[in-house]
Amino acid sequence: MPLSGYEASPGVEVELCTQCRGLFLDRNEIRQLVGQGSLGKATEVVPVSLGEEVGVRCPKCVEPAMQPLRVKGAPELGSWQCRSCGGLWLGDGAFFELARALRASSPSLPLVRHIAPPTLSRAPTPNDGSGLTHSRSRFDEGLENLVAVPLVMLLSWLFCSTQFGRLMASMIGMPFHELGHAAASWLSSRIAIPLPFFTFWYDDQSFLMGSLVAGGLGWLMFHTYREKNWFMLSSASFLLLAWLVITFAFAPERTLMWQILAGALGEIVFGGFILVAFHFPLPDRFRWDFWRWVALVPASLSFMHATMLWRTVAADVSQMPWGSAIGSEDDGDMNRLVQQFHWSANGLADVYLTTAYVALAALAVAYAYAGYRYFVRNGGRSLIQRFR
Numbered sequence: 001m002p003l004s005g006y007e008a009s010p011g012v013e014v015e016l017c018t019q020c021r022g023l024f025l026d027r028n029e030i031r032q033l034v035g036q037g038s039l040g041k042a043t044e045v046v047p048v049s050l051g052e053e054v055g056v057r058c059p060k061c062v063e064p065a066m067q068p069l070r071v072k073g074a075p076e077l078g079s080w081q082c083r084s085c086g087g088l089w090l091g092d093g094a095f096f097e098l099a100r101a102l103r104a105s106s107p108s109l110p111l112v113r114h115i116a117p118p119t120l121s122r123a124p125t126p127n128d129g130s131g132l133t134h135s136r137s138r139f140d141e142g143l144e145n146l147v148a149v150p151l152v153m154l155l156s157w158l159f160c161s162t163q164f165g166r167l168m169a170s171m172i173g174m175p176f177h178e179l180g181h182a183a184a185s186w187l188s189s190r191i192a193i194p195l196p197f198f199t200f201w202y203d204d205q206s207f208l209m210g211s212l213v214a215g216g217l218g219w220l221m222f223h224t225y226r227e228k229n230w231f232m233l234s235s236a237s238f239l240l241l242a243w244l245v246i247t248f249a250f251a252p253e254r255t256l257m258w259q260i261l262a263g264a265l266g267e268i269v270f271g272g273f274i275l276v277a278f279h280f281p282l283p284d285r286f287r288w289d290f291w292r293w294v295a296l297v298p299a300s301l302s303f304m305h306a307t308m309l310w311r312t313v314a315a316d317v318s319q320m321p322w323g324s325a326i327g328s329e330d331d332g333d334m335n336r337l338v339q340q341f342h343w344s345a346n347g348l349a350d351v352y353l354t355t356a357y358v359a360l361a362a363l364a365v366a367y368a369y370a371g372y373r374y375f376v377r378n379g380g381r382s383l384i385q386r387f388r
Contacts, residue, residue, distance in 0.1 A: 015059065023090045024059050042101035043069040043079065058082035059089070061228050071097045083281060083289070084227045146374055149278055149367060152296050156304040166305060173267045173302035180266015181259055186213050187239070188255035189247045201259065205252060213243055223283055231280040235273075257341045263333045264306065264352055271303030272359030279370040307356040314353050317345040 015024040046068040058066050066080035066089055078091035079098060090098060159165035174197060181199035185192030189210030192201035217240040224233040246255055274295050282288035312319045324332040337343040 023095055025088045025090065026060075026085070042098060043071055043081075046070050058085065058087060060087050061085050061226065072101050084229055145279070146367075146371060148293075148296060149275055149300075149363070152300045153275070153304060156297075156300040157308070160301070160305045160308055166309075169301040169305035172298050173271070173305055176267045176270045176299075176302045177263045178266070179270055180262040180264070183266065183270075184246075184255075184259040184262035187243045187246045188250075188252075188259065189213065189243070190255075190259070192259075199263075203252075203256065205247070210243075210247055214240065217243065220283070227283060229281060229283060231277070232282055257337070260333050260336055260341075261348075261351070264310075265355060267302045267306040268352065268356050268359055271299040271301075271306065272356075272363060274299035275303060275363050276359075276366040279366050303356075303359070306352070307360075310349055310352040310356060313345070314349040317349065320345050320349070 014026075014029055017024070061082055061084045066082050069079045069081055071079055071094060079094040080089040081087070082089075088098075156169070160169050175194070178194040178196070178199045181201070182192040182194035185199070185201040186209065189205045189207070190202050191206050191209045192199055217236050220236040221233060221240065224230075224236060246258070274292075277288070278292050278296060309319075309321070313321075320334055322332055322334055324335075334345075334348060337348060338345065
């Protein structure tokens with residue numbers, strides 16, 4: 001869509017489509033024009049069909065589809081919001097109705113600044129779909145986004161404090177464990193296939209596997225950059241750097257040791273990553289807005305069980321989890337690390353527990369950012385009103 005600058009108010013320039021006369025506003029431009037009303041109260045998400053693409057694309061992010069919104073009091077007017085950058089696309093007359101709805105959501109706000117209306121014409125409409133409906137949730141609105149992670153982690157801690165809970169959590173954490181082995185293999189350019197209780201990998205490095213890993217991470221970086229998804233772009237960049245260092249800077253014997261070490265690390269790292277990523281959008285086609293709620297429970301159980309286990313081992317090394325789920329007693333990860341690579345039980349406990357503490361610090365930073373974003377988004381009013 002051809003866009004040109006349009007001075008909607010003195011000092012505030014928005015983007016105007018020269019064909020349909022729709023307006024595109026960045027996340028902060030709508031605030032500059034109409035104040036600090038609650039966008040969540042002034043609009044409601046329009047359900048879209050699962051698997052159907054939305055017909056309006058973000059002109060700023062280019063690739064991601066925009067979520068259709070319905071302005072309360074004016075359901076016939078078209079408006080959309082980008083799930084990546086938060087920008088708003090406002091069709092024919094939608095800005096004025098949205099401004100009224102925002103002011104109605106916060107009566108104490110000053111009057112809307114003057115804005116000269118562009119010539120109005122028909123706004124673009126999304127493609128209609130049929131079948132199962134699916135409403136995309138928002139990452140920075142709704143109290144549930146703030147309480148979900150700490151609440152589930154508290155419940156996981158209580159559950160893992162029981163013998164039955166520890167048994168169940170260890171079973172739930174097994175896929176994370178095997179994925180840890182596989183991820184370390186892939187980052188060292190080795191072929192690996194994670195199975196429920198065992199990971200098959202080749203000891204020799206593979207040029208083909210290394211190319212697939214580098215190509216996949218490069219593809220992910222390209223698309224996350226186009227979507228302006230800085231969280232996933234930084235994650236993919238870190239993994240690509242790790243692949244370069246592990247594959248080319250270390251001897252194969254050392255990376256083989258890391259593959260064994262990474263099993264228990266997977267329970268901590270992948271569980272912690274999902275808990276952190278709960279507050280951030282992943283690439284649009286992953287539909288992470290829904291699946292993050294599904295992944296929250298197993299991730300929390302795996303992370304909390306592993307953290308509690310290694311705290312116990314650090315205090316009493318007799319609690320070290322020797323042995324293997326499949327195979328002989330001497331074939332376990334901890335046995336191999338001690339016997340073949342001369343690790344000590346205390347050294348292993350320190351590595352895993354330090355990793356858990358780093359993950360907790362990252363989670364605290366992500367949660368603080370989510371809380372700040374929530375208050376900025378809602379003008380600091382919504383949470384206070386809920387507890388009055």
